[in-house]
Amino acid sequence: MGEAANDTVRLLWGPPAKPTRGPKPALTLERIAAAGVEVADAEGLAAVSMQKVAGLLDFTKMSLYRYVPGKAELIALMVESAVDEPPRPAEGTGWREQLTAWSGHLADSFARHPWLLDATVGPRVVGPKELTWLERVVSALDGHGLTGPERMDAAVLLAGHVRGIAAQSRATGPAGSPEAEFLTVFGLVMQQHADRYPAVAAAVAEPGGRDQALDFGLERILDGLAALIERRTAQP
Amino acid sequence: MGEAANDTVRLLWGPPAKPTRGPKPALTLERIAAAGVEVADAEGLAAVSMQKVAGLLDFTKMSLYRYVPGKAELIALMVESAVDEPPRPAEGTGWREQLTAWSGHLADSFARHPWLLDATVGPRVVGPKELTWLERVVSALDGHGLTGPERMDAAVLLAGHVRGIAAQSRATGPAGSPEAEFLTVFGLVMQQHADRYPAVAAAVAEPGGRDQALDFGLERILDGLAALIERRTAQP
DNA sequence: GAGAAACTGTGTCTCGCAGACACGGTTTGT
């Protein structure tokens, strides 16, 4: 990161620097981020280039550098712009319902903007909206006997699961989609090497509802958390 | 993917095509993959280019294309080469111990080759070794009342968790490392916006053992699986 | 009011990358 981290923090968190002299800027960070999101939604994150984003706004590539230090910061803005607002916890709902709703909404975000998976790998500065997601999980678990680090770990656990599911469902894609070739290829490979992978071969041969993966993992995690909470609240 | 998928499958799974005429190839897929891993280990996946990999082998960039159709396939080979062999389940150990060992070893793989996180996002063809990891989880869960899809979902759940933890631990890095700046930046941001994120602020303020995240999530998942298994085996 | 300072958008340039293609040299089958 180095110095770039400071720039990114200022961009995502800081007060919008208000220069006084010179011509009025013709663009805004919001418009730039929105254009980037548009490109990424349509053609994937790899297709996002300064050229294309600038072209979409009828500007030249270099003009973007007046607003954004570099491509990494542009993507950080895109993430912050594309991520949904986390759901407000309904009044009187328990931690389990809150976390279930949270996971569903996060999965929706990933489904709407699959490139978020690519954009959020690796160390980076998180934005205000992204941090709000974390806040919701941690606060949903407040007051149930978990330590602070444990609440954070639980958040990482949940987020990791939703991510994993989103990655999987992007890879397979909706039935009949071009990405579904992935499943075909996988099926052929399994068929030819069933002897080396008997357990997997048997598991995929067995019929059963697809698309249950999110709920399945979620229920296991929540059951596991419930067991811990029960133990903690039973013996204070 | 398109046609490229077939090439990749042949490369990862297929019998090494043996041409008869012409000069002996001076390189092997193994050496090429190893050189790529070397570059990625040292400078990250982004630094892996045909130029650099070829240069490491004292060949020109274009000669690599005689062995590998393109960069995507090179990275697929690198993944298959860098991933460890999954641990063989010790005799007489239960599913819980097997899955614990599995997770620990997978986490080690990610720790040894952090770029695996970048290389394994998105749809792609899995190789034999990678599939062996899946086989181990599914077979560890054989015979405990779970359906095939459920066993697969459990594998995705576990793998997603290990991935998430690996991503987090790469972001923060070992104490004192350059990446630890991430934590400093995060701390400063939290300090300045504690009012908007009270739950997170409270959680991080609370002291407690770091690096427990892998085990914490793992124990929750395994507890959740245990509950399901108990329910299933109690009422056949 | 007149500079000067600061800022904006732009054209040009360099560098690195992926990949297409054609070429000469080499090995083997017929």
Add this chain to the structure above:
DNA sequence: ACAAACCGTGTCTGCGAGACACAGTTTCTC
């Protein structure tokens, strides 16, 4: 012997990120 198949290479195109200098515009200061 000769042709087919294959190897390694040099060259070329196109695309991308980013540095830099430049002209035009707005505002602060004297």
